[in-house]
Amino acid sequence: MRRGSRQVGWGWRILLIVVIAWGLSACAPTERRVQAAELANRRIRVTATTTIVADLVRQIGGDRVEVISLMGPGVDPHLYKARESDVWKLMRADLIVYHGLHLEARMADVLAGMNRWALVVAVGEAIPPEQLRYPPGERIPDPHIWFDVRLWKRAAEPVAQALSRLDPTHAPQYRARLLAYQQELDLLDAWIRTEVQRIPPEQRVLVTSHDAFGYFGQAYGFEVRGLLGISTAAEAGLADVQALADFLARRRIRAIFVETSVPLRYLEAVQEAARARGWSVQVSGPLFSDALGDPGSPEGTYIGMIRHNVQTILQALQGE
Incomplete structure (x- = not known):
């Protein structure tokens, strides 16, 4: 294992230990789950991993979501190291959205421990396996799907589904915003093809x-x-x-x-x-x-x- 990957892995393992310890001392998972009636009357708290994923949530959720990103502008997700403040950001979330496809290195281990207390969604899982790119010599897919606008259009769908599941009262609003944003992405894709x-x-x-x-x-x-x-x-x-x-x-x-x-x-x-x-x-x-x-x-x-x-x-x- 390369040095950079090992450092990232240990950072997330430490955070996972903290998450598990907190969970064992906290209330039961059924008590942690927020009821839909409560979410209908307040904004949904969302923790996203990267700035790109956070923007996707904002586009679909609009003023119904309060989004925090673990990583800021210019941060390399391949090398991201967990911080103590990340524990709070994850624990307060109603919804956790990450990219997946190994972009966030070992972070998937942490998120697997979080799905008992919050809804966890990986937008990369919306992409059919046959549309993923595997560079020569690589056994894991290229995670940078957002550079094909048509694929990012598909990645928006699980965000709308997750928000609607948590907050069915406003599901029509999330669906409408999804369709509107996908139309914007269609225009963006057409613009790129013309420009190149x-x-x-x-x-x-x-x-x-x-x-x-x-x-x-x-x-x-x-x-x-x-x-x-x-x-x-x-x-x-x-x-x-x-x-x-x-x-x-x-x-x-x-x-x-x-x-x-x-x-x-x-x-x-x-x-x-x-x-x-x-x-x-x-x-x-x-x-x-x-x-x-x-x-x-x-x-x-x-x-x-x-x-x-x-x-x-x-x-x-x-x-x-």
Whole structure:
């Protein structure tokens, strides 16, 4: 097991011990469950793992939900370590929503212990297995499904279902918001497909810090390369840097993209290695991959983040 994964695992194991100990000393699970009549008269308290998942809950729940995210802007979920404050955030929740598909490392162990006291939902489970991407040599699926807008449209459905289950009084409202948001996502998907046509097919090569954009490439016609794998838990080796630099020089790729949640130094090493081969490549971006931007900014929502990424990619690959 790599060092980064081991550190994350121990952090979540400690939190799991705290959760179990709290549960044994607390009231019975049937007493912890909040009654639908109570939720009909107050906002549903939701704890989400990532900023992307938290935004999805807000879009579907509207003013009926109070959402807390364990991870903030720029936080890498692959490397996230549990904190003491996370215990309170999980314990107070009526609904816990996480991504799943191994994005949150060992967090699934903790959440399995929470489903006795709160409704727990993994949005990634809404994606049919045959639509999941498995990079070469990987035994677990690529979790970055949100980069195919059509898949994220499906991921919204279990959120609406969970809210309706907890609060059936307002189920029509959640359903209406789901349908409205899915229509927005249809428009976003169509916009992306139109915009990428501005880039000649031979220039549609997206090189990023880690392999987060595979679904984007499959959906919108890009060849995608990442220095790191689908998880950022492992360091890039010299061979990885040299191989990517060879690719850039051979294909005459003009731009590579740094991500907000991955250190710049990785791509700076690639840039230097390409320069040693007589090819100058620009480090562009940043792109938002595993986390949204700051609250209140255009990139602070999923739709705003996707639009920012597409516009940034177009500007760099077109040489504008």
